[in-house]
Amino acid sequence: MxxxxxxxxxxxxxxxxxxxxxxxxxxxxxxxxSKGLISSRRNTGNQRRxxxxxxxxxxxxxxxxxVGIPLAExxxxxxxxxxxxxxxxxxxxxxxxxxxxxxxxRIDHLVKLRDQLDxxxxxxxxxxxxxxxxxxxxxxxxxxxxxxxxxxxxxxDTTTSA
Amino acid sequence: MxxxxxxxxxxxxxxxxxxxxxxxxxxxxxxxxSKGLISSRRNTGNQRRxxxxxxxxxxxxxxxxxVGIPLAExxxxxxxxxxxxxxxxxxxxxxxxxxxxxxxxRIDHLVKLRDQLDxxxxxxxxxxxxxxxxxxxxxxxxxxxxxxxxxxxxxxDTTTSA
DNA sequence: GTACGACCTGAAGTAAGGTTGAGGTCAACA
DNA sequence: TGTTGACCTCAACCTTACTTCAGGTCGTAC
Numbered sequence: 001m002x003x004x005x006x007x008x009x010x011x012x013x014x015x016x017x018x019x020x021x022x023x024x025x026x027x028x029x030x031x032x033x034s035k036g037l038i039s040s041r042r043n044t045g046n047q048r049r050x051x052x053x054x055x056x057x058x059x060x061x062x063x064x065x066x067v068g069i070p071l072a073e074x075x076x077x078x079x080x081x082x083x084x085x086x087x088x089x090x091x092x093x094x095x096x097x098x099x100x101x102x103x104x105x106r107i108d109h110l111v112k113l114r115d116q117l118d119x120x121x122x123x124x125x126x127x128x129x130x131x132x133x134x135x136x137x138x139x140x141x142x143x144x145x146x147x148x149x150x151x152x153x154x155x156x157d158t159t160t161s162a
Numbered sequence: 163m164x165x166x167x168x169x170x171x172x173x174x175x176x177x178x179x180x181x182x183x184x185x186x187x188x189x190x191x192x193x194x195x196s197k198g199l200i201s202s203r204r205n206t207g208n209q210r211r212x213x214x215x216x217x218x219x220x221x222x223x224x225x226x227x228x229v230g231i232p233l234a235e236x237x238x239x240x241x242x243x244x245x246x247x248x249x250x251x252x253x254x255x256x257x258x259x260x261x262x263x264x265x266x267x268r269i270d271h272l273v274k275l276r277d278q279l280d281x282x283x284x285x286x287x288x289x290x291x292x293x294x295x296x297x298x299x300x301x302x303x304x305x306x307x308x309x310x311x312x313x314x315x316x317x318x319d320t321t322t323s324a
Numbered sequence: 325g326t327a328c329g330a331c332c333t334g335a336a337g338t339a340a341g342g343t344t345g346a347g348g349t350c351a352a353c354a
Numbered sequence: 355t356g357t358t359g360a361c362c363t364c365a366a367c368c369t370t371a372c373t374t375c376a377g378g379t380c381g382t383a384c
Contacts, residue, residue, distance in 0.1 A: 016360065026361090027343055035341095045350050047361055066275055071341070100279050103272060110269050113228060117262050178330065188331085189373055197371095207380050209331055233371070 012049040015040075022058040029058075037061060037075050060087055060095070067099045068106060174211040177202075184220040191220075199223060199237050222249055222257070229261045230268060 019026045032038045033048075038057050040048040057078065064074045077095050081087055087095065181188045194200045195210075200219050202210040219240065226236045239257050243249055249257065 014360080025343075031342055063279075067279070096279055096282070100276060103276050103279065107269060107272050107276065110265060110272070114262060114265050114269065117225075117229070117258055117265065120258070176330080187373075193372060209380075
């Protein structure tokens with residue numbers, strides 16, 4: 001740690017410091033930046049310098065990921081933040097509330113699946129026609145030729161919707 | 163290696179027929195075979211011919227996938243089946259029971275996460291030190307079925323710079 | 325007897341979320 | 355002054371679960 005030693009009053013963080021403090025790899029921070037999720041300014045030597053706000057943003061990213069939100073969507077959410085600054089308490093409330101709903105949908109889905117599984121453990125039928133486990137609420141069920149069963153959990157995909 | 167009378171009696175299925183009846187793409191069936199999850203014999207023209215049992219196996223694979231079990235693990239489970247034949251009712255009971263437990267763990271995990279999120283929506287702290295959301299003690303939560311679904315292990319902390 | 329669809333193989337592409345490596349810069353310390 | 359360690363960029367690679375494509379064969383209906 002030679003470069004960023006000293007200077008007790010420095011405000012900005014190097015990428016290594018952010019990595020260490022946030023528990024995220026340097027390569028991941030580069031990656032997030034390439035996707036526009038975080039940003040930095042460069043010092044005279046072209047090295048990234050972050051404000052402390054970035055720690056909050058990284059935290060938010062990791063939490064959203066735990067909830068199951070894909071990075072692209074997290075990026076969109078962050079893009080709605082005014083001034084592209086770190087999320088305020090209000091921002092956080094708005095985003096986390098939305099994500100909590102997503103999480104609950106996901107839980108509901110899994111609970112339904114569990115209950116179906118429970119009901120089907122005894123029968124062992126796995127019937128293509130009758131078993132609810134094999135009929136995940138139609139979606140793209142047996143349609144035309146080459147019919148494919150799309151995963152009902154997938155986010156709506158406009159290009160593959162049948 | 164005795165065959166079930168009724169299934170042996172029935173005509174064998176081509177890959178296209180299996181695809182149509184199971185709702186799985188032909189390419190996916192090829193893929194499952196390459197991974198050892200299903201098997202087929204070949205006719206004189208080198209085309210795959212399946213017994214009807216394969217439909218049960220494919221059903222089982224799809225259900226397990228919905229639960230979030232990776233194909234490799236499904237393959238291991240299928241490999242434990244005696245004679246590598248289609249799963250009997252008992253086999254199904256055993257496997258589905260195991261997978262139900264996995265599913266419940268996953269649900270528990272998400273419920274905990276939801277509760278934490280609930281408790282943290284108000285505070286907006288996202289504190290690296292204090293916020294439970296940022297201290298996932300135990301992770302394994304990933305779960306979006308479909309495309310991405312893996313969390314081999316978090317970056318081993320070292321953060322590339324010690 | 326031929327056209328066309330279904331099938332075959334192996335390689336390459338796709339998506340998400342990164343990691344790893346090569347090749348090079350910068351700045352402090354002995 | 356040379357070594358070191360953090361940093362830089364860009365490209366290639368990784369995993370899972372498949373799909374798509376190119377180039378060739380099979381089978382059956384007309």
